[in-house]
Amino acid sequence: MIIDAHTHTFPPAIADKVVASLQQKAQSKAYTAGTDTALQQSMKEAAIDISLLLPVMTNPGQVEKLNDIALQKNEQSQSTGIVSLGGMHPDYENYAAELKRIASRGIPGIKLHPAYQNTDLDDMRYLRIIEKAAELELAVVIHAGLDIGIMHHNFASVAHIKTILSTIHPDKFVLAHMGGWKDWDSVEAELCGENVYFDTSFSLVAYVPPEGVFVPEQKRQMLQKEQFERIVKKHGAEKILFGSDSPWSHQAESVKQIKELNFSEEALKNILYKNAKKLFSL
Ligand SMILES: [Zn+2]
Structure with a gap:
């Protein structure tokens, strides 16, 4: 079994436009058309059984609508293999009631994206959301570290993350992009061993830019294999979740890369599905 704990899709009517604009903003190539149908095709090719969707809410007015879409998708999960998390925006006022609503309807967690929500992770508005989510046993997935499209400020730095861990002590806390995108030295030094999950997305x-776009080498530099293995070993494979970030990377290729690393069979099973199955009750 394989679970991809980090994917994105967009409504069919606007997927083309959204994918094109995000490709431009992030200067990163998309590997699917960005719809659920395209994701299902990609899952088939990669032998992925379940993909977890992480919706990003960029304004408070989207919260209920996007959570409703997530709930609808989850009614079809048995046949589609697609399970959606919900989301929350720091400026959404009735956050406690909305989190309660989605938790009561079986959503396993929420996604927060500090860079796209233009708010530092240690902001009071996030602290109260994360605290409420923990109380409701909702997992919280954070876009950690820099964002490829917003490189001037780190909205979810290791210091911000440590504030959350030391004040709220959430049990189901996931840091996407191996603890912090482009922040891997700090992750290795300061976050390994903490009670938090990293996803591999x-x-x-x-890092492949879209055709015709030049991206300097420094920006294209990703996590090196040796450091990836060190972080996993230091942190513990029971706290690592496989994620691809589809459409921004190729699912089958991402699975292959993880399988080629120097991990025991048990560690690999933990990373590829066991940890996610347990954490999100899949
Ligand atoms: Zn993502």
């Missing part, structure tokens, strides 16, 4: 893969 968009860390080990090659």
